[in-house]
Amino acid sequence: MANLRFLRGYNDAVVLGLARSGAVTRVELADRSGLTPQAVSKVVSRLIVDGLLVESGTRNVGVGKPRTLLKLVADSRLALGAQVERDELRVVLTDLAGTVLDRAVAPLPRDFDPPTFVEELNRLVDGLRSDRLRSDRLLGVGIGFVGPLDHRTGVVHYPTGLTAWHDVPLRALAEKRLGLPVVLDKDTNTAVVAEAWRRGEELRDAVLVLVGTGLGIGMLLDGRVHRGVRTNAGEYGHTTIQLDGPPCVCGRSGCIEALHNLAAARGDLVEATSIVGVAVADLVQLLDIDHVVLAGRAVLAEPAAYLDGVRARLPKDEWLPVDVSITPLGDDVVAAGAAMLLLSEFYGRPR
């Protein structure tokens, strides 16, 4: 279905998305969005009334009236984002521009259960929002969890190592306890949302590779996060890369994750990064993406080695340059992305 409300929301999101990249003018917005100048004027005035944009000076580009610069009011809306790992909970506060303003980290007990988790989440969230936060600016909380889970219904299915989590309606539980809107997604997806939200239209086809104890990816395809039929896409760690390779915990053998972890365990960094490199090269060919972002504990421990390992394995065709980088958000990428996922529910393009 598509109606006029959809139309307006869509165009508002397009303009706001362009404004996120930095100071712009109405004329540039019209050029880059394809909207007419009048439509841009209307959209911009709506956004100014809502406090999301402000005029900030002028820019002269030749003869004629100088263009009015428009700037995002980054702190007009804020969101919290949480990363849930098997041993740790991290919550960050970000603004509309995707800047991390504050963070809190707490350990989680071994094999924690849902009530324990929700209480701990509430404690960290309260700590972050009490400080300087007028509550009307805080939009909600995003949660990046390990899969499998269902993004649409907000239910955690049965993550390995967390025995008390079978079909837990986490979004509903958290919304009730926190009194705030909550969105739930896989950690790899929130991580790629972080990159997409911050870099805007520039990033349309990208993969974020999260290398920790496992190896998962978040896919941004044609500007949208690809989640698959059951929010389960991105399970790349258990892709076969050596048909007759060593057995893996997943039951199959020769998986990327198994080979990588074996190499890493015996201290063979070159081999470990090379396996990630081959795997990423395969992805680039399969999906035809132009950006690869590396993240996760393993990568952040040896960023240069992983960068080299991946870059060395990529196809060298000059007409297909692939940009490989380490996430500038570091350990915050999953939590910050969860916050931006929530921002995008309010200010991203409607579905």
Added chain:
Amino acid sequence: MANLRFLRGYNDAVVLGLARSGAVTRVELADRSGLTPQAVSKVVSRLIVDGLLVESGTRNVGVGKPRTLLKLVADSRLALGAQVERDELRVVLTDLAGTVLDRAVAPLPRDFDPPTFVEELNRLVDGLRSDRLRSDRLLGVGIGFVGPLDHRTGVVHYPTGLTAWHDVPLRALAEKRLGLPVVLDKDTNTAVVAEAWRRGEELRDAVLVLVGTGLGIGMLLDGRVHRGVRTNAGEYGHTTIQLDGPPCVCGRSGCIEALHNLAAARGDLVEATSIVGVAVADLVQLLDIDHVVLAGRAVLAEPAAYLDGVRARLPKDEWLPVDVSITPLGDDVVAAGAAMLLLSEFYGRPR
């Protein structure tokens, strides 16, 4: 950009897409599209005026006025589709429902050049359109070509084995010679369009695996064909599946295609189909799709074996059933999909 014309085109396409699956009523269209009954009435009356739909009887579902059945006028619009292989050109005529009405096949000379090809294409197209075709119903021609090529600009880059094809603006050449709108896409993409167009909303996340001399895939993700930044996505044949495997023509080693072709060459059908099965299982995990369609000369020669090989390797989790099938379009799938790609340019959802 999104304006009112976009809005109308979008809703028209939604309704027409639902009507493609078979006879429907306005009430059902409203339910399934999310549009209000009144909006559906307006859309339907537009489509009836354009000759795309007709009322055809009533269906009684209880008390009250019976629902009016609406039927797609399948032959109100027609399109031609071409498949270009290294030794053969195939052109088919399809209607709005995706039914193949007629076909023509001709051999192509070894390492044919663009002018030769365009002439041969024109000859086959003329043969098909002279017969019974009032030209106002024929919308244009779609071409499924081997990659790499650029779907947006309609330029063929440099397919291996065709030395005269370096950056050839095939879409422009063909449009000029045929006097019809032309779209160009990779053969794997047109093939998956064929499945998507025929099966409608039912098919939203699927992969079509085309096994011939090479192994390529077409990806339908969230209802849209994923082409990647440079229309080059789907090069799955050269994905590494055996790190220390035999060298491949692509310069790397242990590629799916190399291993499959080696097994097939030595007549080991079990091994060949098993390799495709592992590769497809990897894809299902990575992309979280629920439909896999097998196609291509190798598959059509041994359909049962490939079906078994793939089904045996898929994860058995009951909550993730994956439907595996052989394309019912057989050898026509690429050409028919090219025709449907052209239909979708006119009657599919606008971008």
Added chain:
DNA sequence: GCTTTTTACTACACGGCGTTGCTTTAATCT
């Protein structure tokens, strides 16, 4: 220093979109 030109931006009427509220039509139920 004044006018002209160029460019940025906006006020307003308009056509087109889906929506709302009501009416008409055509079945079944009592």
Added chain:
DNA sequence: AGATTAAAGCAACGCCGTGTAGTAAAAAGC
């Protein structure tokens, strides 16, 4: 036969982006 139920159409409406025309503010020309 009348009541009830459901489908579908009609008309008024609110809101969307657009087209036209106008205003504002700078540089350029003389």
